[in-house]
Amino acid sequence: MVAQSEAFKKAVVDSKKLTSKPSNDDLLEMYALYKVATGEDIASAPAPGMFDLKGKAKKNAWQKVVDDGTTPEQAQEKYVALIEKAKAEYGFDENKAPEAVGA
Secondary structure (H helix, E strand, O other), X not given: OOOOOHHHHHHHHHHOOEOOOOOHHHHHHHHHHHHHHOOOXXXXXXXXXXXXXXXXXXXXXXXXXXXXXXXXXXXXXXXXHXXXXXXXXXXXXXXXXXXXXXX
């Protein structure tokens, strides 16, 4: 388990308080950075099914971040920056009940 910064933990909560759904590209980047930032091992993740296009896109995005050599600490910093950008672009409500991004 990778140590998580307070800024990263806050960004994870804030990501669930966006007022509109981010683009698919932004969602994939959030997913991939989150996976690396939390220290999850892509090698032990199950492969998506043949017809699971969403699962394949998510795993490919995650693999790209891994292939780029991004460390968990770097991924946390990039995730925080991406959520800050998303808050400005998609709207943010501090008082909104957290909900899954992309739901």
